[in-house]
Amino acid sequence: MVRAMSDDLYNDARWLVGAIARGLHARGGSHVDVVLQRLAEQDMTREDFVEPRPQTLPVTRYFAGTIAETMMLESELAAAIASLDGHLKWLQSKSYTDEILGAGFSENYGWCEIVGPQGFFKGDDFIIGLLMLGPQRHYKDHYHPAPELYWPLTGPTDWKQGAGGFETKQAGAVIYHAPMVHHATRTADQPLLAVWCWTKDTHTPAKLVDA
Numbered sequence: 001m002v003r004a005m006s007d008d009l010y011n012d013a014r015w016l017v018g019a020i021a022r023g024l025h026a027r028g029g030s031h032v033d034v035v036l037q038r039l040a041e042q043d044m045t046r047e048d049f050v051e052p053r054p055q056t057l058p059v060t061r062y063f064a065g066t067i068a069e070t071m072m073l074e075s076e077l078a079a080a081i082a083s084l085d086g087h088l089k090w091l092q093s094k095s096y097t098d099e100i101l102g103a104g105f106s107e108n109y110g111w112c113e114i115v116g117p118q119g120f121f122k123g124d125d126f127i128i129g130l131l132m133l134g135p136q137r138h139y140k141d142h143y144h145p146a147p148e149l150y151w152p153l154t155g156p157t158d159w160k161q162g163a164g165g166f167e168t169k170q171a172g173a174v175i176y177h178a179p180m181v182h183h184a185t186r187t188a189d190q191p192l193l194a195v196w197c198w199t200k201d202t203h204t205p206a207k208l209v210d211a
């Protein structure tokens with residue numbers, strides 16, 4: 001029985017990886033191609049599957065609402081994410097405090113890994129997961145050595161990198177951040193659910209510019 005439940009979860013995790021890959025493939029572009037290539041290199045057999053200890057955070061109060069919005073954009077992906085509800089391990093970066101990021105930030109922010117050290121498949125210097133950000137939040141300038149791709153599934157949301165100002169992106173856009181480039185994200189009235197990916201150099205965590 002335990003084995004059967006775990007098989008279901010394995011199948012759901014593989015379904016989500018597949019749905020992300022199909023959705024990204026449809027978007028195309030050189031940065032997406034790198035993500036798909038690195039994803040294809042990961043070990044994701046039944047033997048590689050690990051069940052993370054589930055964990056919720058205050059920001060997951062927006063989970064159902066953002067899934068409903070994602071249904072309009074990518075119905076299969078939305079269903080695949082929803083199938084893992086209750087099994088995801090939602091996390092926060094310890095250095096991200098309300099003092100730095102604004103009162104209430106920690107109740108409006110969280111991420112989980114699908115492939116990665118805290119995900120369902122441990123990954124080889126590769127992480128793909130989900131990010132959630134509540135409405136009216138500013139995830140301030142930060143940077144990291146990992147090349148990063150974001151695929152917001154809800155929106156609109158504002159994105160900034162380098163010396164540029166904020167640009168508004170609709171749900172479904174693909175955003176690439178080169179290694180060490182400072183970048184920030186801002187939400188307006190809608191909470192954000194996004195797929196995010198670090199394709200290499202994943203061992204150094206993100207650092208806030210102001211911290």
Ligand SMILES: [Fe+2]
Nearest residue numbers: 148177183206
């Ligand atoms: Fe980043």
